[in-house]
Amino acid sequence: MFTGPAGRSVRVGLDVGGTKTDAVALAPDGALLGRLRRPTGFGPDAVVQGILEAVSALADEGGFAIGDIESVGVGIPGMIENGTGRVLHAVNLGVDSLDIAARAQSAIGARFAVENDVKAAALGAASLRHDGASMAYLNLGTGVAAGIVVGGRIWRGAHGTAGEVGHVSVDPHGRICGCGQRGCVETLCGGGALAKAWGRPGALPVRDIFDAAETGDPQALALRRDLARGAAAAVRLLVLSVDVERVMIGGGLTALGVRLYTDLLAAIREDAATSPFMRSLRLDERIELLPAGSPVAAIGAALLGDHAAADHPTPEKETAAHG
């Protein structure tokens, strides 16, 4: 049972995914007070209702009152409008435009913060280390995107597209991407693109690909190799553009575990073998695979209240800080 100080001190984080919602509650010292997983509803009303029910269930489980909640952070797979926090185009949730804070804040009486799920996960992953190093969180799920954390804050960029490395084309003869381009990183290492290229039925197509590759299936071997070279390309991209110290890899494909990690290391080292320059970057020492099912997006969402997401720092602020 949590017996916090008088007043609001619990930070709640929700990762509202296409099928399930992960929820965590953090004590002021960062300790996990509770964690649960629930199905996500479809459409704006069901999404808001699901958030309220998840917070309520989490309070029951964690032994705290709704009145103890200081902030609720929500990570959600959609665009977040700069300034307003409004969710746009969360197609997997049936949401075209939704102001979660306006709908849910009054029922809970705590501050709300809303962020794109991959960016929230980046903040959560960065919080697992305590060295303040710059990092990118590379999400290998149905799609592929990265979140970048520098100086403990989410790096959004000028228009919120920082880290969208899934849609960099790395092969002019590659497969057509859902975005309309050809040979995007996501066509190589996105779970959705791999399942489509595989084209055989099965609940876990990427796992099926790895299993079939181990029996020597040529199509599976080619797709398994695509996954590794796509992920390696994403890592290289992040280091050769932003130059983050570390790339932490999460998302559904981490269920492949050591098989994914081994392939990725091999792809990175194969590239470095022919290039002293790439070798000097020591990418193999700068990647880390998160354990499957890590609730980094929910944890990051819980931290959103502390770490306001922001675009690039303004010159004035920079001068004040560093001049």
Add this chain to the structure above:
Amino acid sequence: MFTGPAGRSVRVGLDVGGTKTDAVALAPDGALLGRLRRPTGFGPDAVVQGILEAVSALADEGGFAIGDIESVGVGIPGMIENGTGRVLHAVNLGVDSLDIAARAQSAIGARFAVENDVKAAALGAASLRHDGASMAYLNLGTGVAAGIVVGGRIWRGAHGTAGEVGHVSVDPHGRICGCGQRGCVETLCGGGALAKAWGRPGALPVRDIFDAAETGDPQALALRRDLARGAAAAVRLLVLSVDVERVMIGGGLTALGVRLYTDLLAAIREDAATSPFMRSLRLDERIELLPAGSPVAAIGAALLGDHAAADHPTPEKETAAHG
């Protein structure tokens, strides 16, 4: 004749290139007091001697005394060691390791700052606009690299490789790059790689390629197309990773002028035609071609003293500024 206030107030900037050195002197208000160009010497002693002579000649031309110089900034094509400012591996200058400040500072009595030439040029290009927007300077010269300026400061990254987009591979079947990888952006749009692929004699191979393309030469047409798609790939990379507001293009290949700009715009629009996502980024409105011969590297070098180059902001500093 410059009649500044008593004391040191002139900022000198030098762009020490492989064959020539550009030098500028700036008054406190940023006005250009003088500008000159001299041949660069080869080897550490000749490089230092050339810097001292350029500063002296610039003082004569600008009508100020050596004692009026507040700072000397040097942009140089090499790696700059973090912290020390030592130049490493400036192979085109015959310099393996050189501490320019230690060798030249006493003779001039002003502060010295040394930076990689592309990073210095990024600072200079950013200073041409006064909106404080984040930007990347994409240098299309013999090689290809970008410098990134955010919040008025050079973005170095964790190990100084931020902006090294020339060595991102975008074609697994492309030409071998000088770095040892295959299909790097630089193999498509670097002047050195294009000249090598062209393989015909001539003082200005890339201009020859464009001239021959206009007569329908198939090899020239293919290489001209490579240049455009390589430069377009670099622009996309910078926006999809760092998400800079603007990409300003400089370097020797800008001598191609409107022909380069037209091709690049066409390549960017061709890509956007198939992709609503790419269209939403409005890359065609975010690029700018600098006039050929713009002394942005020398101007940026002159500004180095004001804008200390730095790696990523630290969490402490960020918290102080934005928390």
